[in-house]
Amino acid sequence: xxxxxxxxxxxxxxxxxxxxLLDSSPRSAVWRIELADGTAAxxxxxxxxxxxxxxxxxxxxxxxxERYRRETTALRxxxxxxxxxxxxxxxxxxxxxxxxxxxxxxxxxxxxxxIVYAQGLARLHAAATGDEAELPRWTGPGERDVTAxxxxxxxxxxxxxxxxxxxxxxxxxxxxxxxxxxxLLHGDPCPGNDLHTRDGIRFVDFxxxxxxxxxxxxAYLRIGFPTCWCVTDAAEPMLSEAEEMYxxxxxxxTGTEVDGDLADACAGWLIRGDALVERARRGTVDxxxxxxxxxxxxxxxxxxxxxxxxxxxxxxxAGCHEALGALGALAGDLRDRVRQRWPRLGTVPTRxxxx
Numbered sequence: 001x002x003x004x005x006x007x008x009x010x011x012x013x014x015x016x017x018x019x020x021l022l023d024s025s026p027r028s029a030v031w032r033i034e035l036a037d038g039t040a041a042x043x044x045x046x047x048x049x050x051x052x053x054x055x056x057x058x059x060x061x062x063x064x065x066e067r068y069r070r071e072t073t074a075l076r077x078x079x080x081x082x083x084x085x086x087x088x089x090x091x092x093x094x095x096x097x098x099x100x101x102x103x104x105x106x107x108x109x110x111x112x113x114x115i116v117y118a119q120g121l122a123r124l125h126a127a128a129t130g131d132e133a134e135l136p137r138w139t140g141p142g143e144r145d146v147t148a149x150x151x152x153x154x155x156x157x158x159x160x161x162x163x164x165x166x167x168x169x170x171x172x173x174x175x176x177x178x179x180x181x182x183x184l185l186h187g188d189p190c191p192g193n194d195l196h197t198r199d200g201i202r203f204v205d206f207x208x209x210x211x212x213x214x215x216x217x218x219a220y221l222r223i224g225f226p227t228c229w230c231v232t233d234a235a236e237p238m239l240s241e242a243e244e245m246y247x248x249x250x251x252x253x254t255g256t257e258v259d260g261d262l263a264d265a266c267a268g269w270l271i272r273g274d275a276l277v278e279r280a281r282r283g284t285v286d287x288x289x290x291x292x293x294x295x296x297x298x299x300x301x302x303x304x305x306x307x308x309x310x311x312x313x314x315x316x317x318a319g320c321h322e323a324l325g326a327l328g329a330l331a332g333d334l335r336d337r338v339r340q341r342w343p344r345l346g347t348v349p350t351r352x353x354x355x
Contacts, residue, residue: 003031004045004096012091013100016043026280027067027207032103040103041090046071046207047097049280067207068097070187073134074209075099077184078127085124087195087202104202106195109352114221114234117194118242119249120201125183125214126253138185138212140175141272149271152288153330156337163326168271170323175216175268180259183214190220190228191352215258218246219265222317224309224348226275229299231306233348263317263324270310270331276303295342300349304338309348311335 003019014036024030024044031043046068048060072094078086088102109116146168153160186193187208195202222239224231234242247258269275273287278298287303295304311331318328339345 001029003033003043004029004093004098005033005043006093006096006098008093008095009091009098009100013041016041019043027064035090042087042101042103043098044071044101045096045098064097068094068099070135070209071206072099074184074186074206075101077129078124078203078206081123081127083200085120085127085201085203086206087204101204104195104197107197108354109196112238113196113352114238114242115245116196116201118218118221118246120194120203121186121189121217122214122246122249123253124186124203125217126250128182128184128211130182135184136210138210138216140216141172141268143169143172145271145273146172148273148286148288151286152273152292153334155289155292156334156341158330158333158337160330161326164330167324167327171264171267171327174260174264174323175213179213181254181256182211183217185210185212185214185217188227189217190225191230191232192228213260213265214246214250215260215262215265216268218243219262219269222262223266223269223313224306226269226272226306226310227279229278230353231299231301231309231348232352233309233350235350261321261323263314263321266310266317267314267324267327267331270314276306300353301346304342305345305348308335308338308345311338 001021003016005016016033016035018034019031022030022032026049027047029045029047033041033043035041046064048064072089072092075086075089079089087104089099090102091100092098149168150160150165186203186206187210188205189203193203193205195204220226221234221242224233243262250258274282276287276291291303291307295302311334315328315332315335318324318331321328
């Protein structure tokens with residue numbers, strides 16, 4: 001497969017050399033190349049993928065165009081941050097959906113990588129300054145998610161108090177409200193999309209970039225990377241330290257306090273059934289209902305193991321929360337019922353997978 005390096009990029013950067021195709025998702029093709037001056041770089045082309053984009057023909061092309069637009073826009077805004085939190089964007093070719101990036105060497109993350117990750121995430125989020133209208137707003141859970149979650153609870157035999165239903169309705173409203181200060185969200189800040197270098201973290205793959213509340217992505221550490229194949233867990237002292245690092249870094253970068261509540265963010269990820277499957281399979285069926293009837297493997301854990309972990313987290317974070325107390329109690333009840341019904345479920349791994 002030839003590296004897509006047209007006249008526009010050749011005029012700017014010279015002809016590429018030693019192109020080597022790398023592993024990537026079905027939504028893109030990625031090469032490592034050497035530029036004319038000997039500098040290593042990465043070429044990424046966004047491609048239409050009908051399965052991944054959930055569309056066909058022109059609609060799939062439009063979806064690929066949108067992913068390209070999000071990625072280049074986010075890289076442009078995040079590129080203002082110093083020290084850098086993204087690779088430098090060296091060139092683009094919109095006609096072929098191609099971007100050329102600085103190549104950075106990823107190193108095996110050290111123990112306690114969650115703290116460095118949280119710091120980098122806060123600095124990335126703080127890159128939003130109010131002029132990012134080209135990016136869409138983050139979309140939270142809705143009434144359908146609430147309905148599906150409550151149906152899941154009742155199928156497991158739980159009695160759902162009216163107060164829990166009311167809390168979920170209020171939760172959806174809070175998560176949909178504008179944040180005090182908008183964050184530049186990565187969209188998929190998972191292991192593999194964070195490159196650990198000598199000089200700190202560089203985030204890559206901004207195809208789902210959007211604007212919203214940064215806590216929805218900070219919650220990834222505690223709730224277990226909900227949109228990712230590589231679910232991991234960490235001990236409480238490490239999570240608390242990472243979350244405090246995020247808040248301190250955000251405060252230093254923006255002069256403001258973090259807006260919102262992490263318990264809300266974790267609860268929001270719990271009720272989203274689509275966060276049990278990879279992106280290409282989202283938005284098609286009720287995944288929570290399916291999880292009652294069958295289990296399936298995605299990445300490091302099964303769907304039921306993901307749910308069990310999320311229920312345990314929300315039982316802990318929401319249990320003493322003034323606005324989520326009933327939901328916290330319901331999550332604890334469901335956690336116990338899941339364990340009793342499927343006693344052989346494993347736990348979420350604590351070791352980050354190699355990437």
